[in-house]
Amino acid sequence: GIQVEQSPPDLILQEGANSTLRCNFSDSVNNLQWFHQNPWGQLINLFYIPSGTKQNGRLSATTVATERYSLLYISSSQTTDSGVYFCAGRGNTPLVFGKGTRLSVIA
Amino acid sequence: DSGVTQTPKHLITATGQRVTLRCSPRSGDLSVYWYQQSLDQGLQFLIQYYNGEERAKGNILERFSAQQFPDLHSELNLSSLELGDSALYFCASSAGQGGTGAQYFGPGTRLTVL
Numbered sequence: 001g002i003q004v005e006q007s008p009p010d011l012i013l014q015e016g017a018n019s020t021l022r023c024n025f026s027d028s029v030n031n032l033q034w035f036h037q038n039p040w041g042q043l044i045n046l047f048y049i050p051s052g053t054k055q056n057g058r059l060s061a062t063t064v065a066t067e068r069y070s071l072l073y074i075s076s077s078q079t080t081d082s083g084v085y086f087c088a089g090r091g092n093t094p095l096v097f098g099k100g101t102r103l104s105v106i107a
Numbered sequence: 108d109s110g111v112t113q114t115p116k117h118l119i120t121a122t123g124q125r126v127t128l129r130c131s132p133r134s135g136d137l138s139v140y141w142y143q144q145s146l147d148q149g150l151q152f153l154i155q156y157y158n159g160e161e162r163a164k165g166n167i168l169e170r171f172s173a174q175q176f177p178d179l180h181s182e183l184n185l186s187s188l189e190l191g192d193s194a195l196y197f198c199a200s201s202a203g204q205g206g207t208g209a210q211y212f213g214p215g216t217r218l219t220v221l
Contacts, residue, residue: 031207041195041215045109048209086150094140094163095210097150 002027002091006098013105018075021085021101025068029089032063034072037084037100046072046085077105110134111213113198119219125186128216130198132179138162138201139181140210141173145194156181157204188220 003026013019023034034046047054047061049070054061058077063070070087084100110133120126132139141153143166152165156175167173170188175181185192195217199210 031209033209035212041217043197043212043215045209045211050207088150094152094155094165096152099149 001093002089002096004087004089004096004098006087006101008101010102013077015077015079015105015107017077021072023070023087023098025089027091029091032070032089034061035086039083079105079107081105109211111198111200111211113213113216115216117217120188121221122188122190124188128183128196130181130213132200133211136200136202138204139175140199141183142197143194162204190220193218193220
C-alpha cells in the first residue's frame with residue numbers, strides 16, 4: 001500500500017514565525033488531505049488538495065501530484081496553531097495517514 | 108464543527124467487556140469510515156460502509172465489528188476488550204464511495220480499557 005512520510009517530525013516555533021511542513025507519498029494518490037489535530041484530540045480538516053494550490057487565511061497548501069508530494073505553509077504562526085499536523089492520501093487503498101508533524105508555537 | 112457526531116465522547120471499561128460506539132455522518136453523506144488512533148500504531152483505517160454495505164476493510168480485528176443502518180448512522184462494536192484496545196476511535200464520512208472527495212472526521216470517542 002501507499003507509504004506516507006511527513007517531515008519534520010517535530011517543530012518548535014516562536015509566535016509570528018513561518019513554517020513549511022512536507023508530505024511525501026510512495027505512489028500516486030487521487031485524494032490528499034491535510035488535518036490539524038488540536039491538543040484536545042479533534043481532527044480538523046484543513047485542505048482537500050489532490051493537486052494545485054489552495055489558501056485559507058494564514059494557511060496554504062500545494063500538492064505536486066506528478067512528484068508525489070504536498071506542502072503545508074503556516075504563516076505568522078500563533079499559539080493556537082500548536083498540535084499535530086497530518087497529511088493523508090489514498091489511491092486504490094483506503095486513506096493512509098502519515099505519522100504527523102508535532103508543532104509547538106511558543107509565545 | 109464537521110457535522111459528524113460521535114457518542115459517547117469518553118468510555119472507560121474493563122478488560123473482557125463489550126462496548127458500542129456510535130456515529131452519525133454529515134447530512135447527505137453515504138460513506139462512513141472508522142479509524143483507530145493509538146500511540147504505537149498512529150491513525151489506522153478500520154472499515155468503511157457505503158449506503159449500508161461494507162465497502163473496504165483495513166486492520167480491523169475479528170473482535171471488532173461494525174454496521175451501517177438504513178438511516179446511515181453506524182455503530183462500531185468492540186468485544187473481549189484488551190488493554191491494547193485503549194485508543195481514540197474516529198468516525199468519518201464522505202459523500203461518495205471514497206475514491207475522491209474529502210472525508211470529514213467526528214470528534215472521536217476516547218476508549219480506556221482498565
